[in-house]
Amino acid sequence: MSTRLVSDIGGKPAGDIPREERRQLFWEKQLIAVVNLLSSKLDITLDEFRRAVEEMSEEEYGRSYLYGRRLDGWLRLLFENGTIDADAHAARTAQILASGSRDHV
Amino acid sequence: MTADHSHSHDHTHPHPVNEDDDMDLTEHEAKFLALKAMLIEQGILDAAEIQARVEVNELKTPHQAARMVARAWVDPAYKARMMADAKQAALELDIPVTEAALxxxxxxxxxxxxxxxxxxxxxxxxxxxxxxxxxxSKAYRSRTVREPRRVLREFGLTLPEETEIRVHDSNADLRYVVLPQRPDGTEGLSESDLAALVPRDALIGCAFAKTPS
Structure with missing residues (x-):
């Protein structure tokens, strides 16, 4: 029997489909722009991104949402290929969260 | 949270207005801000090109495809070209489609x-x-392939039993757009009036085109 990937949810039982419109947040717009640019500059394909998302645990995937998955998948790729240092990124994130300010970049 | 510019580090890049400044900073957003800062500091991206790309992305709206639908409704030759090669048909209306195939x-x-x-x-x-x-949403992704008629009913589309429903699963290399049926009573309307009858969800197959009021 084959194992389903965490993202392979087609046909699974599920509840109500949310119908409320959700406004894209400012950082989410910027994230899309950043990944658009990085895809070309670093020659990273959608399939590579998907592979990174598919490596999430079922629990992580289950509680994730679209932009969170995009961010986490891309971070995984950038850590793997050495573009971004994971420890430095974690430290920077902690610093931003501690300050509570968006005015860092 | 602050939106002012009182921090001391030196830089010259522009800070775009953040329309979500009244919302709490989340861990995801902080992770993104950290990533963005590092990409800029490492010279991989610059703030101006990120903002420029945001602006390009904001030009992409369902109205682009609605214009294609309206043209297809009034011009059978255009419709034939759209069915044969939707990317090329989009380009005829100055709409660049960058996905691999449409x-x-x-x-x-x-x-x-x-x-x-x-x-x-x-x-x-x-x-x-x-x-x-x-x-x-995970619910739409899960259920549409198993019970499309029921899902469409929840969207307000009750289709006759004899109407076949085909579900198309998109992938990295192939994307779809739906050409909805032209509503009755739209003869003589201009293309721009017709385009206004095509809501986003009709381009996915989750709504019908609107009838003129």
Whole structure:
């Protein structure tokens, strides 16, 4: 029997489909722009991104949402290929969260 | 949270207005801000090109595809070209589609097409912009391939039993757009008036085109 990937949810039982419109947040717009640019500059394909998302645990995937998955998948790729240092990124994130300010970049 | 510019580090890049300054900073946003800062500091991206790309992305709206639908409704030759090569047909209307391939699916009284991406959120973003929340929801992705008639009924589309429903699962290399049926009573309307009758969800197969009021 084959194992389903965490993202392979087609046909699974599920509840109500949310119908409320959700406004894209400012950082989410910027994230899309950043990944658009990085895809070309670093020659990273959608399939590579998907592979990174598919490596999430079922629990992580289950509680994730679209932009969170995009961010986490891309971070995984950038850590793997050495573009971004994971420890430095974690430290920077902690610093931003501690300050509570968006005015860092 | 502060939106002022009182921090001391030196830089010259522009700070775009953040329309979400009244919202709490989340861990995801902080992770993104850290990533963005590092990419800029490492010279991989600069703030101006990020903002420029945001602005390009904001030009991508469902109205682009609605214009294609309206043209197809009034021009059979254009419709034939759209069904043969939707990317090229988009370009005829100065709409650059950057996805690898785009296929147009025509809805008729006998056949209703609906689009999903079961594996992630593949969507013709360069044509329609960002997908709606329902499209990327796990419930839509899960259920549409198993019980499309019921899902469509929940969207207010009650289709005759004899109408075949085809569900198209998008992927990294192939995206879809639906050509909805032209509503009755629209003879003589201009293309721009016709385009206004095509809501976003009709381009996914989750709504009908509107009838003129």
């Amino acid at each position: 296929v147009a699916l025509e809805n008729t009284p006998d056949l209703h097409n609906v689009i999903v991406c079961t594996l992630c959120s593949c969507y013709p973003r360069s044509l329609l912009g960002e997908p709606p929340a329902f499209y990327v």
